[in-house]
Amino acid sequence: xxxxxxxxxxxxxxxxxxxxxNLGLLCYDPADYDWVxxxxxxxxxxxxxxxxxxxxxRRFELPNLSAFNFLIEHALDGGVTKALMIDxxxxxxxxxxxxxxxxxxxxxxxxxxxxxxxxxxxxAA
Numbered sequence: 263x264x265x266x267x268x269x270x271x272x273x274x275x276x277x278x279x280x281x282x283x284n285l286g287l288l289c290y291d292p293a294d295y296d297w298v299x300x301x302x303x304x305x306x307x308x309x310x311x312x313x314x315x316x317x318x319x320r321r322f323e324l325p326n327l328s329a330f331n332f333l334i335e336h337a338l339d340g341g342v343t344k345a346l347m348i349d350x351x352x353x354x355x356x357x358x359x360x361x362x363x364x365x366x367x368x369x370x371x372x373x374x375x376x377x378x379x380x381x382x383x384x385x386a387a
Contacts, residue, residue: 264369269360271298271370276356283315283337283355289328291372298330299323301364307332310362311355332359 268274268287271294275286287302289295308319315337322331337355 264366265363266366266370267360268302268362268364271372272360274356274359276354276359278338281336281338283332283334285332285334285355285359287330287332287359289372291370292328293371295325295328297366297368297370301366302330302362304332306362307359308334310359311337 271290273288273290277284285307287298289298302321304319304321307321308315308317311334315334317335317337319332319334322333324330334355
């Protein structure tokens with residue numbers, strides 16, 4: 263099955279509030295919004311961050327911006343002032359999210375139209 267790395271389709275930012283990570287995910291091309299909506303669910307994001315984040319995770323859709331906001335609770339070992347984690351602020355979570363590999367039958371529309379070198383292949387990257 264072909265795979266697409268999320269960083270080939272989206273940009274992301276992240277931060278924290280207490281023990282919760284806040285992830286913003288923005289599609290490079292609005293044509294990819296529905297594809298991302300289908301493949302990047304709250305459950306998939308939480309699974310991607312296991313065992314670091316215990317959850318729950320929630321996804322908020324921002325279709326007019328071709329973007330999503332994810333909140334993942336219990337993701338920072340208690341928060342900045344309590345955690346012994348290297349990234350107690352959650353800033354690196356966005357880079358980790360963009361490394362998510364997605365199995366898909368159909369390539370995102372925007373990725374295919376850009377002729378991006380990260381187009382889906384039958385092999386894992």
